[in-house]
Amino acid sequence: MQPDRRRRIVPVLILFAGLALACSNRPPEHGSDGTSLPEGKRLAVVSPSAAEMLAELGMLQQIVGIGDFVSRPRELNRLPRIGPYNAPNIEKVLELRTDILITVLSDAAQASNTRLRKLGVEVLELDTSHWEGTRKALMTLGLRLDRAARAEQVLDVLDEAMSDIRRRAEGFDRPKVLFVVGRDPLYVAGPGSHIDAMIRTAGGVNAAADSGSSYQLVSLEAMLQRLPDVIIDTSDNGPDALRGQRPGPWGTWEFLPAVRRNRVFWIDPDLLVIPGIRQPAMTARMGRLIHPEIFGEPVEADFEPSPEQGTTETTIEDSP
Amino acid sequence: MRTARKPLTAAGLLWGVAILSAVLAGSILAGLSAGGGEGGLKSLLFPGEIDDHNARRILLEVRLPRVLLAALIGGALTVAGAVFQALLRNPLADPFVLGVSGGASIGSVLAVLAGLGGTGAGMAFGLDGRMVFAFMGALGALILIEKIATVDGSMSVYTLLLTGAIFNAFSGAMIYFLQSIASLVQLHDIVFSLMGHVPSTGYGTVGVLAIGIVGTVLFLFFHARDYNAMTLGEEGATQLGVDVEKIKRRTFVLGSLLTGLAVSVAGLVGFIGLVVPHMLRLILGPDHRMLIPCSFLGGASFLVLADLLARTIILPGELPVGVITALVGGPFFLYLLRTRRTGHEFR
Numbered sequence: 001m002q003p004d005r006r007r008r009i010v011p012v013l014i015l016f017a018g019l020a021l022a023c024s025n026r027p028p029e030h031g032s033d034g035t036s037l038p039e040g041k042r043l044a045v046v047s048p049s050a051a052e053m054l055a056e057l058g059m060l061q062q063i064v065g066i067g068d069f070v071s072r073p074r075e076l077n078r079l080p081r082i083g084p085y086n087a088p089n090i091e092k093v094l095e096l097r098t099d100i101l102i103t104v105l106s107d108a109a110q111a112s113n114t115r116l117r118k119l120g121v122e123v124l125e126l127d128t129s130h131w132e133g134t135r136k137a138l139m140t141l142g143l144r145l146d147r148a149a150r151a152e153q154v155l156d157v158l159d160e161a162m163s164d165i166r167r168r169a170e171g172f173d174r175p176k177v178l179f180v181v182g183r184d185p186l187y188v189a190g191p192g193s194h195i196d197a198m199i200r201t202a203g204g205v206n207a208a209a210d211s212g213s214s215y216q217l218v219s220l221e222a223m224l225q226r227l228p229d230v231i232i233d234t235s236d237n238g239p240d241a242l243r244g245q246r247p248g249p250w251g252t253w254e255f256l257p258a259v260r261r262n263r264v265f266w267i268d269p270d271l272l273v274i275p276g277i278r279q280p281a282m283t284a285r286m287g288r289l290i291h292p293e294i295f296g297e298p299v300e301a302d303f304e305p306s307p308e309q310g311t312t313e314t315t316i317e318d319s320p
Numbered sequence: 321m322r323t324a325r326k327p328l329t330a331a332g333l334l335w336g337v338a339i340l341s342a343v344l345a346g347s348i349l350a351g352l353s354a355g356g357g358e359g360g361l362k363s364l365l366f367p368g369e370i371d372d373h374n375a376r377r378i379l380l381e382v383r384l385p386r387v388l389l390a391a392l393i394g395g396a397l398t399v400a401g402a403v404f405q406a407l408l409r410n411p412l413a414d415p416f417v418l419g420v421s422g423g424a425s426i427g428s429v430l431a432v433l434a435g436l437g438g439t440g441a442g443m444a445f446g447l448d449g450r451m452v453f454a455f456m457g458a459l460g461a462l463i464l465i466e467k468i469a470t471v472d473g474s475m476s477v478y479t480l481l482l483t484g485a486i487f488n489a490f491s492g493a494m495i496y497f498l499q500s501i502a503s504l505v506q507l508h509d510i511v512f513s514l515m516g517h518v519p520s521t522g523y524g525t526v527g528v529l530a531i532g533i534v535g536t537v538l539f540l541f542f543h544a545r546d547y548n549a550m551t552l553g554e555e556g557a558t559q560l561g562v563d564v565e566k567i568k569r570r571t572f573v574l575g576s577l578l579t580g581l582a583v584s585v586a587g588l589v590g591f592i593g594l595v596v597p598h599m600l601r602l603i604l605g606p607d608h609r610m611l612i613p614c615s616f617l618g619g620a621s622f623l624v625l626a627d628l629l630a631r632t633i634i635l636p637g638e639l640p641v642g643v644i645t646a647l648v649g650g651p652f653f654l655y656l657l658r659t660r661r662t663g664h665e666f667r
Binding site: 069181182184185186187208210211212213216217218219220221222223224225227237238239240241252253255269270273274 | 355373374375377378381382383434435436448450503504505506508509512515517519520521522631632634635636637638639640
């Protein structure tokens with residue numbers, strides 16, 4: 001071989017060696033808290049709601065991998081990401097020697113779930129899109145992970161919190177609430193969504209209760225004509241997103257009761273839109289927005305800007 | 321037996337434009353007559369009889385600008401389709417074929433990822449951050465494609481077509497990439513930013529768009545004779561004294577500008593730019609002096625009516641207008657194709 005060619009090959013070999021090292025990526029032997037994994041199942045969780053439930057069940061140290069959309073509790077962000085819920089990285093799941101993958105009940109994920117089961121990974125599918133599903137999911141996790149007593153304990157606290165909100169809102173007027181998920185085009189929470197359930201529990205009426213589905217593209221004209229008393233807008237995101245109690249662009253329609261009475265709220269979607277174990281805390285927040293005379297005026301934490309992924313933390317206020 | 325169409329006269333042109341103007345006026349009135357709110361055309365024409373001040377405001381400030389926006393977007397996409405079909409001499413050409421819409425889509429997605437797609441991004445002239453980014457994306461794509469497709473100072477339509485196709489494929493891949501790094505909330509915004517939908521904006525957006533679109537359409541109309549010559553092929557057009565290179569470049573730039581303006585505001589409203597020029601060609605013949613103004617008026621009417629259906633069929637819900645343009649336009653076009661074969665479908 002010519003010396004020139006040999007000289008050219010050396011950097012290439014170094015590059016390949018570097019790449020091989022980078023790709024070897026052995027599974028971590030440490031849990032999310034940095035300590036060694038105790039005996040027990042190795043868990044991978046792609047459902048954000050389930051991750052929060054596992055925290056409540058004291059199972060964080062069993063988790064070895066998380067999905068792309070999982071960001072709470074904060075300590076999980078140190079773990080390897082295994083992709084979105086609908087297409088988890090099967091190789092990564094196996095490489096992490098996962099015993100149980102905890103995921104969202106979704107048709108889109110069926111193909112990858114079936115494949116994982118064939119490869120020996122247990123897949124636990126949980127429907128946390130509504131409150132009853134969340135309750136059931138918590139018990140399922142508790143039973144499967146030998147934490148049934150703890151799950152029941154947590155559930156009792158959550159049920160009590162929900163009942164308390166419902167009880168306090170009874171007998172009051174029910175303001176019309178427009179919950180905006182997207183503004184252009186106008187996309188709102190409709191019947192069957194957990195947001196609709198929270199509005200009703202907190203003593204309000206969903207202005208889009210007759211729209212076709214749980215999240216629906218709706219006519220701006222129709223919503224304006226319904227004269228909502230409260231507008232909760234979670235559509236604005238990004239660094240300069242509107243937050244707080246102010247009319248914002250809704251101020252154009254000064255005839256709306258929500259604008260006239262200064263009841264337009266700009267809120268980070270993470271504080272109200274993501275269903276799951278935080279639902280009692282989210283419903284209480286909804287209560288402050290809809291019925292300040294019952295639940296008190298909104299607090300500063302209700303308008304916190306969205307933390308970047310990787311720095312998110314379950315606040316004490318949100319914790320059940 | 322096919323009968324030869326009479327040459328276009330000034331009177332014929334005026335009649336065609338007058339009839340389609342009347343159709344557009346009727347469409348706008350229909351568009352104003354119904355919507356999500358209770359206020360109809362009556363409250364606009366007879367304000368004294370209507371007590372409900374709010375209903376009238378909704379009509380004037382929500383429905384009317386949206387109807388006008390639909391007219392402008394429909395007109396822009398249809399004229400872009402008509403001139404691209406002439407430029408490429410290809411019946412499958414539509415406003416999105418040359419890649420500019422891909423650039424607009426990337427711009428739109430980038431605005432969402434940068435957090436400029438929302439309400440807090442600040443608005444100027446009624447345009448939000450997403451619209452501005454999308455238009456910049458369209459402009460960037462236009463310049464890039466024009467540079468790539470120009471070889472030795474000449475722009476080959478085949479190179480242009482291929483460059484557009486490849487740029488569209490690249491844009492699609494780029495959008496998938498951006499979607500895969502987006503958060504859950506951003507994903508939602510991305511889906512809606514790409515979906516064809518006539519937005520509810522104010523008169524600022526209508527004004528900006530009107531200046532850009534009407535000016536461009538008029539400019540293209542003044543080159544209508546050149547497009548007629550181009551139907552003979554580049555060589556034939558050159559023999560008739562047409563500066564083919566200049567026309568090709570201008571057509572690409574102006575057609576792309578129309579597409580960019582429309583896509584920046586309304587996303588990808590499919591089908592209209594492909595089908596409506598063909599419908600009009602079947603009915604009115606291939607003369608571009610007639611086709612360009614009538615495409616604007618016909619496309620405007622078509623989208624106003626499609627948007628009327630989109631916002632009223634499942635009240636209080638709405639449908640993306642692209643669903644209506646495809647569902648209504650497709651069968652109607654096939655009907656025309658079967659019943660009105662004239663030999664002038666496409667030249």
